[in-house]
Amino acid sequence: MATPELLRSWKRTEAFLRDARTHLSQIAKAEFANSIAQFEEFIEHNELGLAFDTLESIANESEWESQRVIELLALAAASMGLQDRQRVLDEQLSSLKGWRHETSLPAEDC
Template sequence: MSDPELVKSWKVTETLLERARRALPDAPVDHEQACIAFLAQYREFLEHNELELALDVLETLGHLSSARGGFWRDLERVAENMGLLDRLPALQKAFSQAPMPTKSR
């Protein structure tokens, strides 16, 4: 049986990954088929509890689709929760370079 703290950490990670996935903008036309394939791969990794691989796929999708800052912040939280501190600089850079939200009138 798994350690309850580990199970809780997995659930937090899964929740953050899914929140990030939902924050992805629509795939650009020139990458639409690749994004569909990546999303299928992401779901498979999530189903098999391959959370770091799921993070890898979302990071790729974020770069392909010019994801906004909230997406990158969620991936930062995933990396922190998983203890993948070496991943933080790249995710923080992606956050700092993310497109700014447009102002609504």
Template sequence: MSNFELLGQWEITEAWLREASSWIVVNSDSAKNGLNNFKEYLSHNELELALDELAEVAMNFPQSHRFWDSMCQAAASMKLDERSNAFATQWAATRGV
């Protein structure tokens, strides 16, 4: 993969992560701290750590199916198939909610 292609893939992944973060329900200091950590990881182009941080916040507070869909897409974009499948399961579980 060329540097140009890699940069494009990072931008796609970052967009999915930002989309997911926009759906986070912030209802505690813990969630706020998690989002701050997420932003810090993004600023250093640590996309997998940013994904992990959002997943951690989501495990402590119920999130919408839109959040899980974005997380699934972000993980798939990074070729993290196992996590993408886990997020897809969460998406399916919350879709009717």
């Protein structure tokens, strides 16, 4: 049985991933419709790692994604403890913003 802490972590991660999905560009939503449907299946089955991989792939392949999508993916990576993936996303954000970006979860979510 999952602990209350783990359930909160899953819920937080799912929220970051769903939010990232809603921020995808209209072009990505059309171009990657099959991948987005697959993402939804992964979310429904609590396969958060696979859902993350799918969205990250869409963001990397699409040329139209906003900075917010990357920020939310970095938060999801932090929530899942994927430090290496978070660092890569933080480097992307640093490049986009022109200053050093380091993702951290909100204090109440740590």
